[in-house]
Structures are given as C-alpha cells and as structure tokens.
Amino acid sequence: MNITSGNIFAAMRLVLPEHRSAMDTMERSQRRTPLPQWSEDRLEELQIEISEAIANDAVVRITYWRDHAVYEATGRCKISYGRLLLLEAHQTIELLPQHILRIDTP
Incomplete structure (x- = not known):
C-alpha cells in the first residue's frame, strides 16, 4: 500500500500488526468481484x-x-x-x- 491510494496510515513505517492485517482484509474485500447474475x-x-x-x-x-x-x-x-x-x-x-x-x- 502507498500514500497514492489515499491511505496515509499504510504509507507510515510504524503500523501495528493488527492494524496492518485489518488494512489487508479491507483491501482484499475491495478487490472482490461479485458473482454475475445471468438471465x-x-x-x-x-x-x-x-x-x-x-x-x-x-x-x-x-x-x-x-x-x-x-x-x-x-x-x-x-x-x-x-x-x-x-x-x-x-x-x-x-x-x-x-x-x-x-x-x-x-
């Protein structure tokens, strides 16, 4: 993660491990593709x-x-x-x- 993605805390060097895992989980959930619904x-x-x-x-x-x-x-x-x-x-x-x-x- 870098500062250009809008998350200033991810660009900082000192991030608590639990915060880093929460940020990773949030990032993965944003990349998820929903199941297509076909007619x-x-x-x-x-x-x-x-x-x-x-x-x-x-x-x-x-x-x-x-x-x-x-x-x-x-x-x-x-x-x-x-x-x-x-x-x-x-x-x-x-x-x-x-x-x-x-x-x-x-």
Missing part, C-alpha cells in the same frame, strides 16, 4: 456454446468466476456424471454454468 436467455446461449464445443471436441478458452475472482483457462469441455469439466494440459477444472462469463475459441 435465462444468457444461460441458454452458454449451454448451446458448450454443447457445440463438446460435439466438435474443440479447444475453448473459458473465462469464469470462482472465489470472488475472475480466471481464464483453455482446454476441452467434457460432461462427466452431470458435471461440466474443462480438461487443461495439466489439470481438470469443474465449472458451474452460472459461473461462466465467456467462451471463446483461441
């Missing part, structure tokens, strides 16, 4: 895009929301036991359809 039409569009990607075995780049942050991953989609999985080179990511922000082809 039924948008969820249906995403479902069609996912179905096409699975049918064509296409590599897709999915931007998704998880734990109050936005992530991006590239891989192939697969449905297994009613769950949507994105198979990357070295990991498998389980996704909820309402957490998907965007689907692109790289």
Whole structure:
C-alpha cells in the first residue's frame, strides 16, 4: 500500500500488526468481484456454446468466476456424471454454468 491510494496510515513505517492485517482484509474485500447474475436467455446461449464445443471436441478458452475472482483457462469441455469439466494440459477444472462469463475459441 502507498500514500497514492489515499491511505496515509499504510504509507507510515510504524503500523501495528493488527492494524496492518485489518488494512489487508479491507483491501482484499475491495478487490472482490461479485458473482454475475445471468438471465435465462444468457444461460441458454452458454449451454448451446458448450454443447457445440463438446460435439466438435474443440479447444475453448473459458473465462469464469470462482472465489470472488475472475480466471481464464483453455482446454476441452467434457460432461462427466452431470458435471461440466474443462480438461487443461495439466489439470481438470469443474465449472458451474452460472459461473461462466465467456467462451471463446483461441
């Protein structure tokens, strides 16, 4: 933290540890991204895009929301036991359809 962000106490050298942890907690909460709320039409569009990607075995780049942050991953989609999985080179990511922000082809 620095003085340009508007917090003069963070720029000071002598800050109590409990104050520093409170400032860090406040800063993390300000950076949190809220869960997007999609309409039924948008969820249906995403479902069609996912179905096409699975049918064509296409590599897709999915931007998704998880734990109050936005992530991006590239891989192939697969449905297994009613769950949507994105198979990357070295990991498998389980996704909820309402957490998907965007689907692109790289």
